[in-house]
Amino acid sequence: xxxxxxxxxxxxxxxxFHIIFAVLGVGLPxxxxxxxxxxxxxxxxxxxxxxxxxxxxxxVLFAVGAVSGTILSFELGLLWPVxxxxxxPVVGLPFSAEGFAFFLEAIFVGLYLYGWDRxxxxxxxxxSLPIVVSGAASAWFVVTANAWMNSPAGFQISHGKVIxxxxxxxxxxxxxxxxTIHFLVSAYTATAFGVxxxxxxxxxxxxxxxxxxxxxxxxxxxxxxxxxxxxxxGDLSARFVAxxxxxxxxxxxxxxxxxxxxxxxxxGWPDPANGTVRYAITIPHGLSLLIAFDSTTTxxxxxxFPADQRPEARVVHAAxxxxxxxxxxxxxxxxxxWLWLWRIHxxxxxxxxxxxxxxxxxxxxxxxxxxxxxAGWTVTEVGRQPWVIYGIVRTAxxxxxxxxxxxxxxxxxxIYLVLATMTTWLLLRLAQQGRKATVGLEAPSDRxxxxxxxxxxxxxx
Amino acid sequence: MTLxxxxxxxxxxxxxxxxxxxxxxxxxxxxxxxxxxPSAKRQRQAIVTAMGPVWEANxxxxxxxxxxxxxxxxxxxxxxxxxxxxxxxxxxxxxxxRGASFAFRAHAAEAVRLSAVWGRVFxxxxxFTPVVLGTCAGAVTTxxxxxxxxxxxxxxxxxxxxxxxxxxxxxxxxxxxxxxAIFLCVxxxxxxxxxxxxxxxxxxxxxxxxxGVLALGGLVLARTDAPILWSGLxxxxxxxxxxxxxxxxVANGVLLRRxxxxxxxxxxxxxxxxxxxxxxxxxxxxIIPDVTITSAASPSASMAAFSIAxxxxxxxxxxxxxxxxxxxxxxxxxAVRIADHVPTTHS
Numbered sequence: 001x002x003x004x005x006x007x008x009x010x011x012x013x014x015x016x017f018h019i020i021f022a023v024l025g026v027g028l029p030x031x032x033x034x035x036x037x038x039x040x041x042x043x044x045x046x047x048x049x050x051x052x053x054x055x056x057x058x059x060v061l062f063a064v065g066a067v068s069g070t071i072l073s074f075e076l077g078l079l080w081p082v083x084x085x086x087x088x089p090v091v092g093l094p095f096s097a098e099g100f101a102f103f104l105e106a107i108f109v110g111l112y113l114y115g116w117d118r119x120x121x122x123x124x125x126x127x128s129l130p131i132v133v134s135g136a137a138s139a140w141f142v143v144t145a146n147a148w149m150n151s152p153a154g155f156q157i158s159h160g161k162v163i164x165x166x167x168x169x170x171x172x173x174x175x176x177x178x179x180t181i182h183f184l185v186s187a188y189t190a191t192a193f194g195v196x197x198x199x200x201x202x203x204x205x206x207x208x209x210x211x212x213x214x215x216x217x218x219x220x221x222x223x224x225x226x227x228x229x230x231x232x233x234g235d236l237s238a239r240f241v242a243x244x245x246x247x248x249x250x251x252x253x254x255x256x257x258x259x260x261x262x263x264x265x266x267x268g269w270p271d272p273a274n275g276t277v278r279y280a281i282t283i284p285h286g287l288s289l290l291i292a293f294d295s296t297t298t299x300x301x302x303x304x305f306p307a308d309q310r311p312e313a314r315v316v317h318a319a320x321x322x323x324x325x326x327x328x329x330x331x332x333x334x335x336x337x338w339l340w341l342w343r344i345h346x347x348x349x350x351x352x353x354x355x356x357x358x359x360x361x362x363x364x365x366x367x368x369x370x371x372x373x374x375a376g377w378t379v380t381e382v383g384r385q386p387w388v389i390y391g392i393v394r395t396a397x398x399x400x401x402x403x404x405x406x407x408x409x410x411x412x413x414x415i416y417l418v419l420a421t422m423t424t425w426l427l428l429r430l431a432q433q434g435r436k437a438t439v440g441l442e443a444p445s446d447r448x449x450x451x452x453x454x455x456x457x458x459x460x461x
Numbered sequence: 462m463t464l465x466x467x468x469x470x471x472x473x474x475x476x477x478x479x480x481x482x483x484x485x486x487x488x489x490x491x492x493x494x495x496x497x498x499p500s501a502k503r504q505r506q507a508i509v510t511a512m513g514p515v516w517e518a519n520x521x522x523x524x525x526x527x528x529x530x531x532x533x534x535x536x537x538x539x540x541x542x543x544x545x546x547x548x549x550x551x552x553x554x555x556x557x558x559r560g561a562s563f564a565f566r567a568h569a570a571e572a573v574r575l576s577a578v579w580g581r582v583f584x585x586x587x588x589f590t591p592v593v594l595g596t597c598a599g600a601v602t603t604x605x606x607x608x609x610x611x612x613x614x615x616x617x618x619x620x621x622x623x624x625x626x627x628x629x630x631x632x633x634x635x636x637x638x639x640x641x642a643i644f645l646c647v648x649x650x651x652x653x654x655x656x657x658x659x660x661x662x663x664x665x666x667x668x669x670x671x672x673g674v675l676a677l678g679g680l681v682l683a684r685t686d687a688p689i690l691w692s693g694l695x696x697x698x699x700x701x702x703x704x705x706x707x708x709x710x711v712a713n714g715v716l717l718r719r720x721x722x723x724x725x726x727x728x729x730x731x732x733x734x735x736x737x738x739x740x741x742x743x744x745x746x747x748i749i750p751d752v753t754i755t756s757a758a759s760p761s762a763s764m765a766a767f768s769i770a771x772x773x774x775x776x777x778x779x780x781x782x783x784x785x786x787x788x789x790x791x792x793x794x795x796a797v798r799i800a801d802h803v804p805t806t807h808s
Contacts, residue, residue, distance in 0.1 A: 063564030067557045073527050074553045077542030089759035092532020093766040099528045100774030103521045107781045110514040167766035402546040
């Protein structure tokens, strides 16, 4: 394994791991906050129990997210000292702001997780609001730093030194609006589908109780807002990339040759040696239409860039199409859900239970959404190569001079494996306990339970 | 005060808070590992109760220091990341295992054997991490990290394993253990567990004694191994050194008389003064002898933005932090209740 490859692999694994926790750290607090609010407003113990259970899961996820985030902040210097020499002074502002947002989040997470019995219900619910806000804010700030890597702004370099720094211009760089919005929408949508999948499993296993239905309905409500926004914000991002990072766009679309009236190639396998895409569905003029609403527009292909400035089209194109494909599949699942609701409303559907097939689709949609997140992140990062700061610093020049990256890569892989196993195990356990606890909350008509076990007290953790 | 000095002082303040609060959490892990006697189970329990709601917030101070360093003193951040590649990686592994194992143990409390394994990981990682972090502190002062322009020259292992560095590592561990034990005395005293408070008091005194001996040894070694630091400690920072030593004596004396709350205030003051003495003694160097506050500084626009962000963030942060500590660390009879709750979360 080459030195550079080991460093990139370690950073890539770290980000791929952390992004899952980052996404859930943004989305889950919103669901907790809404569930607790409904519970307090309606005096409904089912909602309160959901909020409690989610806070437990969130406690695990937040702790693992905090440590995996710490790994990243160290790795910036340990792996990419040259990058940090330039990036530190310029994008230190969003990182500092993110630090404070994360700090506030950690404080209120402590209050929220450990305060169920120490704070008044109202004060406890209020503690969820800063978690929601600072979770979203910290994601926003960090993504502005990544956006800056894609469209660096707010500084100049003279004799290897950073001068004329304008931290605000760096934070609000050209990529910031499209990239941050797309990420935040993705985070809420992925959390929504992830949570929906958990309760769809429960319903498939025959647990048709209020607990599972309410959880699923709330998750799908959020998914309903998020799913249609995904292609909209994605489209804005893609058209921004077309303008500011044409090499990335060419890799995303596997466009090897500059074309006037460029075709859209869906799927297939790019072959850089021949400059062709095998087995792709080709839509003539499609790409030009999508980018500029004009079927004759010329789109730059990879051949218009020097050979050492082309991103790897095989990875970027495959990841891009995977993300887009999943995005549309999610939209289809949400539409299916609404069609079913509408048919219930019109009374053309007599069975009010969720259809089996819809539940199965939701179970698949959960993990698929996270695959789409990873794919989207791959597009951003691999599509920017060979640059770490686009057009300014090459990744190969930013890597540390210290040896032994192969070893640290393996060490951190081992750590991630343990963390992932343990987190999954704990979440599965929590789900099991949630099941036991809900028995007491079911309506008597649903299943014969003794009155004693129906007491909400038996549901307290 | 110039902007770089002001910013450095801010970062140093955050570093101090991390050493006191985050260090106490590491110390908690040390005492978890060393829990013994008839009250061993209650000792572990008290540590879990004390750390649970606050350890993540305490940990964020470190993130603040890292971000502050690369924003404002990228030259120093880069040099440290390169020169201390091995110990920083070890610290990172330690921090990750410490945090994850604490959370896993708490959430898997009813899976007895598994949670015992994580408890052991928690103890070992909490002991190992401050030692390695301490060796890094030593490395910065001994002049083994050389920086010429963009070239950082340092021996991969030798830079942090010299006698002075190792002694700093041991001292860091003793300080964490000492501070943690005093904090735990207060917590045990608050819930009226006299026996538990007494066991932590004993531990605090022992760690304090070890720390005192190591600190004296460090001064002796500094003369030869860290001469620039030594001349500062014996010169311009002498007043702070004496004050810190005096506070240490008083804190332990107060501890002997079971005045736990007073001891807590004194030990926080003592560690703060000790760290201030270190920073002042080696000023203006960030890394002796090639990197100074001025030479590593970012352009002033970066520092100004950081300062404003810190001021705004601080306005939001401090009341929130105060609320967190008031709810969980204030003199609150409900402290007993939470002690019943946290460990047996799932039973």
